[in-house]
Amino acid sequence: MTSTVVLSSPPMTIPSPQNLNPQVQVQSRPILHNVKPETGSLKSCKNLQEIKQLHGQFTKHGLTGDAAVLTKLIDKYSQMGSPESLEYAQKAFKIFKNMREDCGSSIIYLYNSLIRGSSLAGAFDEAILLYVDMLFEGVAPDNYTYPFVLSACARGLRLSEGVQLHGSVVKMGFHSDIFVLNSLIYCYGECGEIDRARKVFDEMCDRNVVSWTSLICGYAGERGIKRLFLYFSKW
Incomplete structure (x- = not known):
């Protein structure tokens, strides 16, 4: 007997990728240059509280205006996979997008991180909407x-x-x-x-x-x- 799938929200209409050349895409991993050593401390963060504390130190030292620092912060927040960590990742991503001229190859990597983080946090519609936003921004999925x-x-x-x-x-x-x-x-x-x-x-x-x-x-x-x-x- 075929099971019936009940959606918790109405289906979305996802636009088809337009004017995006799949053969010419930015890299999936950001290339970070001149990143201050403090950012390496993110690797040792085991929970959200530790990330927030380090984020505060970055802000204190004026490092959150650096696209490379924001890239690492957003990725680390996304990895936590909780609604609260996702909220911090989204806020940092908004700042990052305002620095678009400095984004370079990091933008696709961060979209992917946020989509993954949204899925882990149970924000499934948000993950899909991030994909849609990618297309409207002209960023080719990889x-x-x-x-x-x-x-x-x-x-x-x-x-x-x-x-x-x-x-x-x-x-x-x-x-x-x-x-x-x-x-x-x-x-x-x-x-x-x-x-x-x-x-x-x-x-x-x-x-x-x-x-x-x-x-x-x-x-x-x-x-x-x-x-x-x-x-x-x-x-």
Whole structure:
């Protein structure tokens, strides 16, 4: 029996990427130059309170006007994956965007960090809206972006948005990226669309353990073990 997915909010309409060349993209990791040594202390921060204390020190010494410092702060806040840490990350990101001329290659990395952080914090709609904001800002998604935003769709049972993102994946040329495709399988499986998940799986040129695990979990969760064995008996 096919399960019914109930969305907690109306489906969004996600715009298709326009005028973005997937072959010409900024790097997914920021290149940091002339960063003062104090920023290295962020690596040792174990909780939100420690990050906030260090943030205060950066502010005191006038370092929060440095795009590289903000980049590390936003990423660290996002990694915490809580509503409160996400709020701090978003505030810092607003400051960062006002420094757009100094953003360089960091902007895509920070969008990805915030999308991931939003998903971890359970702010699934916020994660999707950040992806939409990327497109309006003319920032081309990369192969890190889609796994993060598809994870938000999966965890939030946002099937409609997941289907739209699938179209964007194809348009942006990531239809052969194993990590992106694994995320699609996971998204469809979590949303109860195991036939869509299987179609993605069947069309993959290469598969890894995650590919198989995602499909197996989709079958086990929605259609039962019997159909799972019937499917894999063909292999």
